[in-house]
Amino acid sequence: MLDDKRYLAVIPARAGSKGLPGKNLLPLGGKPMIAWSIEAASASRYLDKVIVSSEDEGILSVGRRWGADVPFVRPQELAEDGTPGIDVVLHACRAVPGYDYVVLLQPTSPLRSAEDIDRAIELCRDAGAPVCVSVTKPEKSPYWMYFVDEAGHMAPVVDAGRLPALRQALPEAYALNGAVYVARIDWLERERSFLTAETVAYVMPRERSVDIDTAMDFKLAEALIA
Numbered sequence: 001m002l003d004d005k006r007y008l009a010v011i012p013a014r015a016g017s018k019g020l021p022g023k024n025l026l027p028l029g030g031k032p033m034i035a036w037s038i039e040a041a042s043a044s045r046y047l048d049k050v051i052v053s054s055e056d057e058g059i060l061s062v063g064r065r066w067g068a069d070v071p072f073v074r075p076q077e078l079a080e081d082g083t084p085g086i087d088v089v090l091h092a093c094r095a096v097p098g099y100d101y102v103v104l105l106q107p108t109s110p111l112r113s114a115e116d117i118d119r120a121i122e123l124c125r126d127a128g129a130p131v132c133v134s135v136t137k138p139e140k141s142p143y144w145m146y147f148v149d150e151a152g153h154m155a156p157v158v159d160a161g162r163l164p165a166l167r168q169a170l171p172e173a174y175a176l177n178g179a180v181y182v183a184r185i186d187w188l189e190r191e192r193s194f195l196t197a198e199t200v201a202y203v204m205p206r207e208r209s210v211d212i213d214t215a216m217d218f219k220l221a222e223a224l225i226a
Helices: 033-042 057-065 085-095 114-126 185-191 215-225
Strands: 007-012 049-053 101-104 131-136 146-148 154-156 175-184 200-203
Touching (some): 007 085, 033 049, 033 057, 033 114, 085 101, 085 185, 101 185, 114 131, 175 185
Parallel strands (some): 007 101
16 A cells, blocks of 8 residues: 555466467566565555456366465456457456455566565556556667568658667667556556556666566576576
8 A cells, every 4th residue: 555545466377378378477586476476465565455367176176275366367368469458457356346446467577576566556556656667778769770571672661761870879768577567556547557647757777677488488587586
């Protein structure tokens, strides 16, 4: 709780994954990957309840074992490949009422810390914003990125006219890292998105911003933990 506002943490973890099958339960640093998010959430100063949302009993069982609440089994229609993530979050908020804010913690961001969670919540409060999301500086600037068509021709992703000669002179850009999303629940019900003109950014370092989607991402997280 912060300023008499109640915070619900939602960790969504479905069984299906095409990029890295079974990734939410893969052993990472001696524990299932989802356990990293549960532990960080449990160590937060502000989160009042931490729940796991899943359609899979194996994931729910691991969630319980590592200290998360499991108040429901997610309906199968909210666990398909094409299910919008916002539908999963709002379903959890409706199933567990009585909270002012929801904090989405994707289990594929295991290196985010309790401090990251708390600082994102504080930033949301201090900025007077209804929503805050975590970002990081990408390794490559979008100003140096290109589309390539079927014929192999290149077109810049960002039409910036004449780019500065020095990389250091480029405008700073940030990318979503998927680690922390904070939003006022009544606002999120209306907007149905964490990303609007009102969104403020909490900046995280790249070493805590690994978003695991592939085997290569997983190996990077293993190396950073080691």
